[in-house]
Amino acid sequence: VNTFSEGWSKLAKSKKYREAFVFSLFKRMVPFQIQSLRKQRHWSQMLLARNSNLTQGVISRAEDPDYGNLTIKTICRIAAGFDVAFIGKFVPFSELNKWYVDVTEKSVQIPSFNDEVLEPKRETEEVEAEPISAAVTAYIYQQREKSFGDDCTLRIPLLEKMIGSRQVVSIVPRAARQGLLPNELQMPPRKNTCGNGAASAATN
Amino acid sequence: MAFWRFLDYITEGHQNPISDWYGTLIPEAQAEFDVLVKTLSETEDWDGPKRKKRKYKQLTKAHVGLTELIFKVNAKNLRPIGILVNVHREFIFLGGCEKHTFWTVPRNAFDEALRLKVKFEQGRGTTREHI
Numbered sequence: 001v002n003t004f005s006e007g008w009s010k011l012a013k014s015k016k017y018r019e020a021f022v023f024s025l026f027k028r029m030v031p032f033q034i035q036s037l038r039k040q041r042h043w044s045q046m047l048l049a050r051n052s053n054l055t056q057g058v059i060s061r062a063e064d065p066d067y068g069n070l071t072i073k074t075i076c077r078i079a080a081g082f083d084v085a086f087i088g089k090f091v092p093f094s095e096l097n098k099w100y101v102d103v104t105e106k107s108v109q110i111p112s113f114n115d116e117v118l119e120p121k122r123e124t125e126e127v128e129a130e131p132i133s134a135a136v137t138a139y140i141y142q143q144r145e146k147s148f149g150d151d152c153t154l155r156i157p158l159l160e161k162m163i164g165s166r167q168v169v170s171i172v173p174r175a176a177r178q179g180l181l182p183n184e185l186q187m188p189p190r191k192n193t194c195g196n197g198a199a200s201a202a203t204n
Numbered sequence: 205m206a207f208w209r210f211l212d213y214i215t216e217g218h219q220n221p222i223s224d225w226y227g228t229l230i231p232e233a234q235a236e237f238d239v240l241v242k243t244l245s246e247t248e249d250w251d252g253p254k255r256k257k258r259k260y261k262q263l264t265k266a267h268v269g270l271t272e273l274i275f276k277v278n279a280k281n282l283r284p285i286g287i288l289v290n291v292h293r294e295f296i297f298l299g300g301c302e303k304h305t306f307w308t309v310p311r312n313a314f315d316e317a318l319r320l321k322v323k324f325e326q327g328r329g330t331t332r333e334h335i
Contacts, residue, residue, distance in 0.1 A: 006335050010234075010238065013231075014231055016231040016232075017231035017234060017235055019231075020231050020232040020234070020235035020236070021235035021238065021239070023235070024232075024235045024236045024238075024239040025235075025239050027239075028239045028240070028243050029239075029243070032243050032246070032247070035252065039252075063253075064253075064257060065243065065259075066257075066275075066276065100242065103242075103246065104205075104206065104246050105207070105246050105247065105248060
């Protein structure tokens, strides 16, 4: 709707307009962001209320752009509910105008803390997935045979310790599930044995 | 890229009704109008909120075909009026008014908007991007 210069010329009209603009922007953009974040996560108002330790009525008011009486405390609780940060920051009008011109529904949809932490790890995993050597995988299966048979849930914590890398351990079962492992790295066929004792007896 | 485009109708006499109305508003109302247009342009689904809390209303009866945007400043009900083109996700401004129960300021603003709508549909006048 506006380019930077168009927005700037409006702001330059009068101090009264600037004051009103900032107030109106805050009043409407906070609800806009809350709605967008909720939409991004496919959450109901009720779920956001529960995560924020507020009532559904408070969330409904917080999403009402005409309400205009949101407290900092409520905003911070909602931020906590989404597990994101809220910064009330004084900025020059040039910065405000730049943000205003660029703001979209997508741009205000941001990841939670957990998503932010886990996302780069997943990317690393994808990168690491290629260079798993046959030797490492052979070693993993050798240790598995010795210790736990085919029980994946028991195998993984042990392998994590042995290899010291959660990434490698999480890649192997996933790649195996997706049929991505090359032939020499495929899991050996499951033996008809039950329990750890039977497994170790078979390998010994 | 915004979800919705807002356009101004320019009459054959090169008048811009929404801009003329905007010029009569106090700064608080102008700012409120600007931010409303911005948030609506970036909102995919205008029907998300409950009916009473929606920021637009499609008019019926004598003014069917027109749509009003809804905002309030200092207890005054302000209504930019236009045509909602859902297919193209466009809103074409034809004017605006302060709405009271039995009258508007300026007078007969909805009738005037309807008159402009007819002209627009006859291909008279042009549109331009709303600033």
